[in-house]
Amino acid sequence: MAQASSLDAAHPRFMNPPFPNTGVKTKSTVPALKVALVQMSVGFDKKKNIQVAVNAIYEAKKNGAQLVALPECFNSPYGTKYFDEYSERVPAGETCAALSKAAADTGMCVVGGTMPEKCDSRLYNTCTVWDPKGTMIASHRKAHLFDIDIPGKITFRESESLSAGNKITTFSYCGVKIGIGICYDIRFVEMATLMAKEGCSFLIYPAAFNMTTGPKHWELLGRARANDLQLYVALVSPARDPKADYVAWGHTMLIDPWAKVEASLDEKPGLLYGTIDTKVVQDVRSQIPIRMQRRTDMYETVNKTKS
Numbered sequence: 001m002a003q004a005s006s007l008d009a010a011h012p013r014f015m016n017p018p019f020p021n022t023g024v025k026t027k028s029t030v031p032a033l034k035v036a037l038v039q040m041s042v043g044f045d046k047k048k049n050i051q052v053a054v055n056a057i058y059e060a061k062k063n064g065a066q067l068v069a070l071p072e073c074f075n076s077p078y079g080t081k082y083f084d085e086y087s088e089r090v091p092a093g094e095t096c097a098a099l100s101k102a103a104a105d106t107g108m109c110v111v112g113g114t115m116p117e118k119c120d121s122r123l124y125n126t127c128t129v130w131d132p133k134g135t136m137i138a139s140h141r142k143a144h145l146f147d148i149d150i151p152g153k154i155t156f157r158e159s160e161s162l163s164a165g166n167k168i169t170t171f172s173y174c175g176v177k178i179g180i181g182i183c184y185d186i187r188f189v190e191m192a193t194l195m196a197k198e199g200c201s202f203l204i205y206p207a208a209f210n211m212t213t214g215p216k217h218w219e220l221l222g223r224a225r226a227n228d229l230q231l232y233v234a235l236v237s238p239a240r241d242p243k244a245d246y247v248a249w250g251h252t253m254l255i256d257p258w259a260k261v262e263a264s265l266d267e268k269p270g271l272l273y274g275t276i277d278t279k280v281v282q283d284v285r286s287q288i289p290i291r292m293q294r295r296t297d298m299y300e301t302v303n304k305t306k307s
């Protein structure tokens with residue numbers, strides 16, 4: 001079961017003990033992973049953003065999480081005009097140093113939301129992943145750039161300043177194979193399919209939907225990917241700031257392999273806790289065996305990023 005607690009940088013408060021001592025499947029022979037999803041406020045002060053994230057990582061640890069995930073653009077305002085100024089080399093910059101230290105200090109896996117990454121003369125929207133020793137074990141550059149035009153509602157062209165990544169990113173932690181996509185990446189079922197084909201039971205999407213597509217598609221897409229691939233999906237958003245240039249939808253959520261929303265936040269800052277139980281993944285996949293029933297003689301999704 002997943003539960004929420006509130007997050008405030010200065011005054012952390014706990015609404016619920018997130019992981020009851022008896023509730024987690026310690027006797028199961030298949031892996032289970034306690035996770036915390038951080039819906040934090042993001043402003044113009046980069047150092048403060050990093051500190052809020054680090055505080056949340058410590059709060060997650062105090063509440064028993066083994067893995068903590070931050071939202072898209074957690075160290076920078078979201079907008080093409082900000083990416084260059086807030087960008088850093090990966091893993092050389094202050095943001096990576098803070099994430100590495102927080103992972104090592106807490107002994108948790110930290111999925112570092114996203115940050116603008118500078119590499120040569122290019123900018124990427126990049127998620128870094130840190131193991132409990134503080135070593136970077138994966139990084140994902142957003143592969144599908146958010147270029148849309150809904151007249152009168154929202155026009156956004158990430159490709160004005162960002163370059164796209166070109167690989168599928170998965171890693172293993174505590175026996176659970178995990179895949180990473182970033183925000184708009186979730187709209188592309190092929191990418192999620194390839195992550196599932198690599199063995200993932202859990203997909204994490206640091207994301208920042210907006211006030212137009214958020215209410216229409218946020219939950220729908222999360223549940224669709226969970227249902228298509230029969231796995232857990234986490235959508236991790238910044239908290240909503242109505243005064244920001246780009247107003248995030250919020251509603252961080254964890255969805256189970258039945259495509260049920262296990263728990264979700266509203267638009268305010270908070271931490272969401274839940275358990276990834278790979279036994280549930282196995283159950284759904286054996287009870288509705290679509291993975292065995294695909295007509296690969298008719299169609300197939302192929303990873304072209306590998307040689």
Ligand SMILES: O=C(O)CCC(=O)C(=O)O
Binds near residue numbers: 145146183187209
């Ligand atoms: O797909 C959407 O509607 C929103 C995507 C987005 O905000 C992003 O990729 O940053």
